[in-house]
Amino acid sequence: MSAMIKVNLDLLLVQRKMTLTELADEVGITLANLSILKRGKARAIRFSTLAAICKALNCEPGDLLELDKEAE
Amino acid sequence: MSVITIMLPALLLYVAVIVWLFVHFKSKIFSVRSGTASTTDNRLTRLVYHFLDFFLMFIILVLLMMPPLLVVMTISQFDNPEWGIDIGVFSNLRIDLNEFAGLVMEPSGIRNPEFSTQAVISIDTYSLFAYYLFALISVIGGVVLLYILLQLRTVFASLLSDMALTPENSGRIRKIGYAVIVWSLVNPFLQYFGGRAVLRDIAFNVPGFQLNPAFEIPIVGLFTGLVIIVLSGVLNEAARIQKDQELTI
DSSP states (O other): OGGGEEEOHHHHHHHHTOOHHHHHHHHTSOHHHHHHHHTTOOSBOOHHHHHHHHHHHTOOHHHHEEEOGGGO | OOHHHHHHHHHHHHHHHHHHHHHHHHHHHHSOOOSSOOOHHHHHHHHHHHHHHHHHHHHHHHHHHHHHHHHHHHHHHTTOTTOOEEEEEEEEEEEEGGGSTTTSOOOSSOSSOEEEEEEEEEEEEOOHHHHHHHHHHHHHHHHHHHHHHHHHHHHHHHHHTTOOSSHHHHHHHHHHHHHHHHHHHHHHHHHHHHHHHHHHHSOOOOTTEEEEEOOOOOHHHHHHHHHHHHHHHHHHHHHHHHHHHHTBO
16 A cells, blocks of 8 residues: 555765765754665555655656556 | 461461562652653542552552462461351342231331342351352453453553554454443443352342342443543554644644
């Protein structure tokens, strides 16, 4: 159900040469929560969190989230 | 065997149990645990939790001690011709004063001097069968109560550790609801058939005086059980929302 939306955090972090800890510090959310997001276990994401992550990674929400058509 | 030789050890055992209960639970009841930040709500929860703890232990001990005490009482009192025990039988009682002709003056203010009631009638019987039958019914009731208390205690323990909104807790509350419904359905039958057995055992042949076992559909009990089950559903929904909330980043 929640696997329908894929979070491309791994890819973006590699491209930006950032670690998860650095991102967590910059965005201001806990590492545990960011880890939940990265592993695709999150059920929802707040607009404020999404905006903060996009700002930190200098990307668009569409770069971060992707519809996983195979999971259907 | 004299009464003293049997009753004295039983009495000593009883006193020992009460002392043990007091020593074991004194610290939990009379002191507030330090170390955790205790809000007012938390303190109330803790108090109820310890009360449940105490009550649970008390019921376990009563259930454990009841069979030997029943035997001891029977042995010690068996030879006594005046021995009898009070049991409460849920019955329909009907008294027809018309049958007491000559005994009763004409009562004024009532059209028909007939009285009826549905109540727990206390009967002093020497029937060991009745004695053990009603003891068995109370033991079954005690076991159901014990089950409910065990579930409730776990719910309160989870409330103390701030883990109350879980599907497990919802399941426990649902089990309590089922137990209440099952007991509400079983108890009237036990009371009815127990009462019937006892009232048949005691020959009852006074004209104008009718004593029959009563049966009552336990609407309040059934309704309470249903309400508890519905509440467990509400808690389940709350647990789901809590999980959603936890997994919202």
